[in-house]
Amino acid sequence: MADLPAALFQRWAHVDEEDTPGVRVYRPADRPLPPARGRDGIEFRTDGTYIAWEPGAADAPYPSEPRQWSLAGPDRLRLHGQDGPIIEVVVAVSDEVLLLREASDG
Amino acid sequence: MTESAVPDAVRRCATMQVHHRLLDVVPAYADACAAFENRTFFRQVPARVDVVRIPVxxxxxxxxxxxxxxxxxxxxxxxxxxxxxxxxxxxxxRVPDVWKPLIGDARVEFALATRDPDGRPTDGITRTHSSVPAFGADDAVKSALTGGSDAWPAQTYLNIWVCQLTGGIAGYAQFPGGPSGTDGIVVTHTSFGTTGTATAPFDLGRTATHEVGHWFNLRHIWGDDGEGCHGSDFVDDTPNQAGPSRGCPTFPAVSCDNGPNGDMFVNFMDYTDDACTAMFTQGQVERIDATLTGPRASLLAAATPGGI
Known part of the structure; x- marks a missing residue:
């Protein structure tokens, strides 16, 4: 965790209209963003857990149960989800934006 | 569409993702939800003929x-x-010809309230200057204690909150049977109405149409199972559909072997842009009817002429 910027540890909303091939763009979820009919999101916590947010059945975002993440190398996170672990590369992170790319070797 | 398995009304309601928070914190909600879904499923009454006007x-x-x-x-x-x-x-x-026979008239109208909860004349609009620059989907906007505006009695009024929402949410709703203090819908101001700050592609007022659909107990047309083909909206005349539609699809948009006509992306309960949705189905109208004779029956009385 010490290798990861503090900015990572907040709740992020997926702004999919900003995605580029292979790279997903997230913005802080506690700020106004262009409206959409449901955005997914991800929330990283310093205790080694993360929350996957999905649009709920009445459109309010709904959290998953806490799931585990761990370091998988420099700028790489291993996310343990329902379908087994995946490796996400933290392409960039700041107070304004988080860029994630799923590693092909994950 | 409906599930192929024998319907289990209790499971239908309780497995809906958005219900979990209420199921956790409001014990009576689970019972109310199950009872209402059972009444909806076994309901055998003629369709309502009269038009209902809901005070807003x-x-x-x-x-x-x-x-x-x-x-x-x-x-x-x-x-x-x-x-x-x-x-x-x-x-x-805009509705493709194949679905035109399915278009449903819900026979529901809406009017801004002319009397407030104390019986005083009103224009049906409250204005609250808040120190909160933007609200999340945690219902803070629905309470004066958290910078919002308290609900008017839910048994009498449809409450609509308009504010700046965070996280890029156009709006959200509460299904029937939940706490009355948070009952209603919330819409971010740039997705509300057709004038002023309303901004494309959500500038034709369809966010509120969609959310009021939820308020009447309508579910997403794809069945809220991600991109799967097993979820249900508990309506017979909407096609089985994988996930939500986005933007403005071209007919036909096929998923879940639902060809040749494909997804009913023109339905108000899909996630299509405002300009590309245009209809409820008759099956959805039946669910609205069931709601108005069930958990929202009090609104029928409130809607009488000379009422509110």
Whole structure:
């Protein structure tokens, strides 16, 4: 965790209209963003857990149960989800934006 | 569409993702939900003939002048609701011919309240200057204690809150049977109505149409199972559909072996852009009817002429 910027540890909303091939763009979820009919999101916590947010059945975002993440190398996170672990590369992170790319070797 | 398995009304309701929070914190909600779904499924009564007019209060909660939307924008939203829930919207011709016979008139109209909960005259719009610049989907906007505006009695009014939402949410709703203090819908001001701050592609008032659909117990047309083909909206005349539609699809958009006609992306309960949705089905109208004789029956009394 010490290798990861503090900015990572907040709740992020997926702004999919900003995605580029292979790279997903997230913005802080506690700020106004262009409206959409449901955005997914991800929330990283310093205790080694993360929350996957999905649009709920009445459109309010709904959290998953806490799931585990761990370091998988420099700028790489291993996310343990329902379908087994995946490796996400933290392409960039700041107070304004988080860029994630799923590693092909994950 | 409906599930192929034998319906289990209790499971239907309790497995819906959005219910979990209420199921956790409001014990009576689970019982009410199960009982209502059972009544809906076994309901065998003639369709309602009379038009119901729902009293509406719009709570404008604002921190900046832009968020304090004008009366015209509010009225433009009421006009859209009245068109959409009467199948009187001017863009019905967007519906592909194969689904035109399924178009449903919900026989529901909406009017800004003329009397407040104390019986005093009102224009049906409350305005609250808040120190909160933007609200999440945690219902803070629905309470004066958290910078919002308190609900008017839910058994009498449809509460609509308009504010700046965070996280890029256009709006959200509460299904029937939940706590009355948070009952209603919330819409971000740039997705509300057709004038003022309303911004494309959500500038035709269909976010509120969609959310009021939830308020009447309608579910997403794809069945809320991600991209799967097993979820259900508990309506027979909507096609099975994988995940939500986005933008403005071209007919036919096939998923889940639902060809040749494909996904009903013109349905108000999909996630399509405002300009590309245009209809409820008759099956969805039946669910609305069931709601108005069940958990929202009190609104029928409130809707009588000379009432509110």
């Amino acid at each position: 209060v719009v709570h404008v909660v604002w921190a900046s002048a832009e968020q304090n939307i004008d009366d015209e924008q509010v009225h433009s939203q009421i006009d859209v609701l009245n068109a959409d829930f009467r199948a009187a919207n001017a863009d019905l011709d």
